[in-house]
Amino acid sequence: MSAADWYAHKSLGDGLFWIQERFYQSQNRANIWLLRGSHQDVVIDTGLGLRSLPDYIDAMGLLGKDPQRKNPLLAVATHAHFDHAGGLHQFQQVGVHSAEVEALANGDNYETVTWLSDREIAEAPSPGWRARHYRVKAVQPTHILQEGDVINLGDRQLTVLHMPGHSRGSICLHDGDNKLLFSGDVVYDGAMIDWLPYSHVSDYVSSCERLVGLVDSEQVDQVLPGHYHTFGAKRLHRIATQYIDKAGTCPAKLSTWAWSTVAGVALRASYPRSVC
């Protein structure tokens, strides 16, 4: 199957594109965002990496261009999990938060939480392909991101907000001028996951408090999340507040503990030689 068949995309206007892996039919399928600037384009999250995402972007003519040249393209992962970072190795310019550089450089499939089954892949990317052989490939990031860094696209800027909790290197990218928030798995319109390796509940609460602050100070109009559909400021406020309220309760603590135990055992069984 060609890269052109593997993906689909939709323009959301104003240089923003949503890209999807058509044949990865799973709750874990992540949104891929492409944001064009006047001098540089950024792809935010990269999917599993089963087919070439840069080839697709190129073939579909999605990159911005001045008359002389196509824009350079930087791939940024909101965090190291396989559904977001699996395609990073396909790009020349790669940015991730410093806390997850090592996991990606080592191809640590325990920390990337790699979890894929044959039934989630509706059509094999190549003959004989099997999910059990899938791994996030090691990649050496060229851009090591920190809180407050600004990614300059020319006519628009993305500010890096370090928002640990779901994973230790989770980031949101904030386009303050346009009040857009690319939120990765820090927040989406579904159950938030705080029981994976390197999840941390009290960090997650702090990150949610920051999200509430962004809404209260009217810095976000639209959220472009790592999964599911986009939503607005009110919904962001509600989701973040609900997490903060629930995180301290006994049932929530118990279920986090139970899930993290199960996830840890299952992942260690799958990737026993991982560096972790």
Ligand SMILES: [Zn+2]
């Ligand atoms: Zn994740």
Ligand SMILES: [Zn+2]
């Ligand atoms: Zn995810």
